[in-house]
Amino acid sequence: MTPSSRLAAILDLLTEVESAPRPADAVTSAFFRARRHIDDQDRGAMLETLYAILRHRARLGWWLSRQGRAETARGRLLAWLALGERKGPDQVARLFPTPLSAADSALVTALHGSALDHAEMPEPVRLECPDWALEPLRRRFGADFAAEMAATLVAPPLDLRVNPVKTSRDQALRGLSRLGLRAEPMALSPLGIRLPDRISLALLPGLKSGEIEIQDEGSQLVAHLVEAKPGERVVDFCAGAGGKTLALAAQMQNRGHLVACDVNEARLKRCAERLRKAGLHNVETRVLASETDKWVKRHKGGYDRVLIDAPCSGTGTWRRNPDARWRAPDLGLSALMALQARILASAARLVRPGGRLVYATCSVLVEENEAQVAAFLAAHPGFALLPLGEAFPPLQALGDHLSLTPKAHGTDGFFAAILTRQA
Numbered sequence: 001m002t003p004s005s006r007l008a009a010i011l012d013l014l015t016e017v018e019s020a021p022r023p024a025d026a027v028t029s030a031f032f033r034a035r036r037h038i039d040d041q042d043r044g045a046m047l048e049t050l051y052a053i054l055r056h057r058a059r060l061g062w063w064l065s066r067q068g069r070a071e072t073a074r075g076r077l078l079a080w081l082a083l084g085e086r087k088g089p090d091q092v093a094r095l096f097p098t099p100l101s102a103a104d105s106a107l108v109t110a111l112h113g114s115a116l117d118h119a120e121m122p123e124p125v126r127l128e129c130p131d132w133a134l135e136p137l138r139r140r141f142g143a144d145f146a147a148e149m150a151a152t153l154v155a156p157p158l159d160l161r162v163n164p165v166k167t168s169r170d171q172a173l174r175g176l177s178r179l180g181l182r183a184e185p186m187a188l189s190p191l192g193i194r195l196p197d198r199i200s201l202a203l204l205p206g207l208k209s210g211e212i213e214i215q216d217e218g219s220q221l222v223a224h225l226v227e228a229k230p231g232e233r234v235v236d237f238c239a240g241a242g243g244k245t246l247a248l249a250a251q252m253q254n255r256g257h258l259v260a261c262d263v264n265e266a267r268l269k270r271c272a273e274r275l276r277k278a279g280l281h282n283v284e285t286r287v288l289a290s291e292t293d294k295w296v297k298r299h300k301g302g303y304d305r306v307l308i309d310a311p312c313s314g315t316g317t318w319r320r321n322p323d324a325r326w327r328a329p330d331l332g333l334s335a336l337m338a339l340q341a342r343i344l345a346s347a348a349r350l351v352r353p354g355g356r357l358v359y360a361t362c363s364v365l366v367e368e369n370e371a372q373v374a375a376f377l378a379a380h381p382g383f384a385l386l387p388l389g390e391a392f393p394p395l396q397a398l399g400d401h402l403s404l405t406p407k408a409h410g411t412d413g414f415f416a417a418i419l420t421r422q423a
């Protein structure tokens with residue numbers, strides 16, 4: 001691609017991402033599937049620019065409205081070229097795929113030479129924090145609020161989890177090094193591998209063969225804390241497309257019974273496909289009508305381990321999905337919290353006496369995490385908190401709950417509490 005045709009494609013992609021109600025990663029996958037002629041190098045460069053623009057969305061919007069421009073994809077791309085790539089008006093005019101209007105040229109001329117951040121920007125704009133999450137995040141992070149928000153604006157490394165049913169971590173590391181890729185074992189997750197450099201996923205044949213999966217270290221640790229053992233009966237209550245189901249089934253080495261439940265049938269179908277590819281066949285997928293589906297009542301006390309990876313605000317995923325912060329949770333925070341409490345109370349019935357319940361979210365908000373667990377324990381005296389270090393000694397220093405954040409731990413934001421049902 002010439003620089004100009006690449007910019008035209010970026011503008012098309014950005015326009016689609018901004019107009020579609022779906023997450024940016026889903027839109028980009030569909031975009032490139034429909035344009036197989038775009039090679040890996042161009043695709044990588046396009047994604048880099050797209051994600052840089054998404055990470056600066058509020059600040060670019062602030063500059064546009066200061067110049068009296070509407071916040072459109074075209075305006076944002078022009079502002080990015082001037083502020084982020086520091087291109088002058090002549091360069092932008094040469095590169096841009098369509099002629100610049102007088103207003104476009106005026107915009108680029110006005111912005112050229114300025115930094116992306118400006119002293120007059122309100123803090124939520126400078127930190128790219130949406131209004132709906134401002135107060136809960138300030139409460140959660142206190143003096144660390146700005147630093148934690150800044151950490152969500154740094155591109156994350158590529159995290160992989162090895163599928164122990166097909167290979168070992170050492171073997172996978174050797175394979176990556178033979179491909180000339182820098183890869184290191186993760187500090188905390190025993191099956192994790194981190195690739196610090198940006199690479200094309202096409203370079204990883206293990207993804208196709210099911211030997212490795214893409215999974216953030218925090219998500220791997222949540223699955224690890226379930227400690228599902230071969231031969232046990234386990235439920236993944238909010239299994240979705242199966243990120244953690246795959247990890248649990250692999251821990252069980254294909255022995256025992258794992259039920260992957262969700263209210264969303266399409267996600268469970270995707271989960272079943274991924275399980276097949278990974279060579280995991282001890283899993284039953286089950287569509288629930290709601291968290292109080294009759295199936296739950298019929299299987300009261302029937303499972304050794306239950307994982308609830310609850311629907312949540314997703315505030316822990318902003319580093320990987322920078323566009324997610326601009327989509328307020330569909331339900332609103334308080335309805336989401338009420339749903340989490342209902343799911344927790346209902347799914348807890350599945351745990352046998354002496355069994356383990358893990359409540360997890362990819363949120364960093366206290367309301368969805370510690371407060372939710374405290375309310376559950378107060379209402380369910382038959383359950384007790386198992387301190388993290390007792391379940392997995394390498395995490396002892398983290399306190400009673402797993403509470404990960406991008407700044408403090410270099411992972412996505414994840415929460416997990418381990419609860420045991422008294423025998």
Ligand SMILES: C[S@@+](CC[C@H](N)C(=O)[O-])C[C@H]1O[C@@H](n2cnc3c(N)ncnc32)[C@H](O)[C@@H]1O
Pocket residue numbers: 237238239240241242243244245261262263264267288290291309310311312343362
């Ligand atoms: C955070 S996502 C799960 C992600 C998944 N565990 C993974 O690791 O890929 C939460 C899931 O909860 C499901 N969910 C929402 N409401 C539910 C309910 N009432 N009962 C069970 N699952 C529900 C959603 O469909 C969604 O797939």
